[in-house]
Amino acid sequence: MSKVSWEEATEEELKLAEKLKSVEIKKEPPANNVSPSTERSGDSKSPVPDTPNDEGDEQITPAERSLLQKIIRRGLVENKNDIEIQRKDPSSPLFSIKTFEALHLKPNLLKGVYAMGFNAPSRIQEAALPILLAEPPQNMIAQSQSGTGKTAAFVLAMLSRVDPSKNYPQVLCLSPTYELAIQTGEVAVKMAQYCPEIKLRYAVRGEEVPRGTKITEHIIIGTPGKVLDWGVKFKFFDLGLVSVFVLDEADIMIATQGHQDQSFRIHKMLKRSCQMMFFSATYEQDVMTFAEAIVRNPVIIRLKREEESLDNIKQYYVNCRNAEEKYRAISNIYGVVTIGQAIIFCQTRKIASWLSEKMSRDGHAVALLTGELTVEQRIAVLDRFREGVEKVLITTNVLARGIDVEQVTIVVNFDLPVLVNRRADCETYLHRIGRTGRFGKAGIAINLVDGQEAMGLLRQIEEHFGKKIALLDAEDVDEIEKLGQ
Numbered sequence: 001m002s003k004v005s006w007e008e009a010t011e012e013e014l015k016l017a018e019k020l021k022s023v024e025i026k027k028e029p030p031a032n033n034v035s036p037s038t039e040r041s042g043d044s045k046s047p048v049p050d051t052p053n054d055e056g057d058e059q060i061t062p063a064e065r066s067l068l069q070k071i072i073r074r075g076l077v078e079n080k081n082d083i084e085i086q087r088k089d090p091s092s093p094l095f096s097i098k099t100f101e102a103l104h105l106k107p108n109l110l111k112g113v114y115a116m117g118f119n120a121p122s123r124i125q126e127a128a129l130p131i132l133l134a135e136p137p138q139n140m141i142a143q144s145q146s147g148t149g150k151t152a153a154f155v156l157a158m159l160s161r162v163d164p165s166k167n168y169p170q171v172l173c174l175s176p177t178y179e180l181a182i183q184t185g186e187v188a189v190k191m192a193q194y195c196p197e198i199k200l201r202y203a204v205r206g207e208e209v210p211r212g213t214k215i216t217e218h219i220i221i222g223t224p225g226k227v228l229d230w231g232v233k234f235k236f237f238d239l240g241l242v243s244v245f246v247l248d249e250a251d252i253m254i255a256t257q258g259h260q261d262q263s264f265r266i267h268k269m270l271k272r273s274c275q276m277m278f279f280s281a282t283y284e285q286d287v288m289t290f291a292e293a294i295v296r297n298p299v300i301i302r303l304k305r306e307e308e309s310l311d312n313i314k315q316y317y318v319n320c321r322n323a324e325e326k327y328r329a330i331s332n333i334y335g336v337v338t339i340g341q342a343i344i345f346c347q348t349r350k351i352a353s354w355l356s357e358k359m360s361r362d363g364h365a366v367a368l369l370t371g372e373l374t375v376e377q378r379i380a381v382l383d384r385f386r387e388g389v390e391k392v393l394i395t396t397n398v399l400a401r402g403i404d405v406e407q408v409t410i411v412v413n414f415d416l417p418v419l420v421n422r423r424a425d426c427e428t429y430l431h432r433i434g435r436t437g438r439f440g441k442a443g444i445a446i447n448l449v450d451g452q453e454a455m456g457l458l459r460q461i462e463e464h465f466g467k468k469i470a471l472l473d474a475e476d477v478d479e480i481e482k483l484g485q
């Protein structure tokens with residue numbers, strides 16, 4: 001393929017790479033990484049922002065979000081839903097396993113799995129692993145939300161399928177970006193820590209192979225552009241000898257310009273008997289159309305996302321006239337209720353910064369998370385919050401879906417979420433509020449309402465969810481005290 005199209009295809013990766021110089025440092029925030037609210041406080045007399053939409057909506061790409069979620073995640077995402085399995089070929093095996101032993105893995109691979117702290121297979125792994133490891137090999141399309149154990153499942157299958165006596169690439173895994181490829185590779189390296197005979201190579205930006213050489217590693221994990229270059233243009237390895245093809249993060253793949261086409265071109269070079277494993281966190285029609293074009297006769301397994309609900313959450317609203325009154329409401333609540341941790345959502349970055357400055361000045365330990373932070377800074381902020389260094393996290397929409405913090409008991413909507421057409425954004429409301437009341441605990445949601453328009457949004461939210469939101473008098477200490485009970 002031409003250099004130009006390769007460059008186009010990697011543009012997004014380069015942008016992300018700029019932000020993410022090293023994946024490692026995220027775990028060790030620099031010593032001076034104080035709460036960004038104090039770092040950036042600057043002019044402490046900054047006026048109350050008066051225009052609610054003084055900036056565009058903060059956006060991060062799907063690839064960035066996925067990477068960030070992977071890095072901040074501490075373990076499996078719980079999901080008690082039943083697995084749905086569909087198979088086109090009724091002779092495919094359908095059984096699930098409850099232990100890793102039941103898979104009859106090579107002993108050193110099993111040792112690696114346990115060394116990672118995996119005691120039992122996750123829900124998706126119970127169903128996927130027997131199919132992925134079956135003889136004859138079965139093709140699979142698997143969908144489940146991020147964090148449910150897909151990567152670990154296909155990495156285990158990839159490692160099990162390698163024949164180390166053959167020195168050529170047998171397993172090919174495509175990831176949408178450089179960073180996501182490295183993440184997957186790191187899981188493979190850990191899992192194969194007792195299998196030194198299995199060799200892996202990254203086909204990503206920055207990796208070079210001298211012309212005329214042949215790649216001898218067993219596993220290639222890479223981005224579509226580089227894999228095309230290596231496999232088709234330079235023939236550093238024979239795509240026709242690959243026996244396992246994994247397409248990871250397919251939903252992000254198709255969201256990245258050029259990647260779907262490149263994946264098809266790679267796919268065309270694979271042999272008919274090559275085992276196809278296709279993974280996605282979502283199940284939209286375009287993803288499934290892509291999946292079905294790539295994977296012949298698949299077993300489709302699906303674990304539906306556990307729906308967030310408002311059942312466990314007490315919802316209130318406070319009438320305010322302006323941002324200053326909103327601030328007073330927050331201070332009153334904060335002063336009275338002994339809260340675990342709170343997240344405050346603001347409509348814009350400017351309001352979020354203003355609020356965080358004001359709260360810090362009043363002696364509250366607050367963290368500020370907005371889209372202008374680098375990926376590393378965002379992770380550092382979240383780590384500190386999760387450790388309880390700050391009790392309040394002020395944020396915009398950036399990570400409403402990504403943050404799972406068990407201790408959060410109160411969510412405050414400093415501004416109600418709105419769509420571009422000025423209607424209430426009920427989905428975002430649910431995601432914001434869904435941050436609390438998780439893990440079986442009761443949560444509190446407080447909506448600060450200033451004026452007719454905000455009141456209209458609140459009513460739309462009430463109607464949408466069919467639940468009343470109670471009025472709270474934020475000046476009435478007795479009433480606020482009841483919140484905490």
Ligand SMILES: Nc1ncnc2c1ncn2[C@@H]1O[C@H](COP(=O)(O)OP(=O)(O)OP(=O)(O)O)[C@@H](O)[C@H]1O
Nearest residue numbers: 075076118119120121122146147148149150151152
């Ligand atoms: N069987 C298991 N037991 C305990 N932890 C596990 C198990 N399988 C995976 N994990 C851990 O759970 C987390 C999520 O797993 P994994 O990355 O495989 O999920 P995923 O569905 O691929 O999510 P994503 O798409 O975001 O990568 C990781 O920290 C992983 O180490």
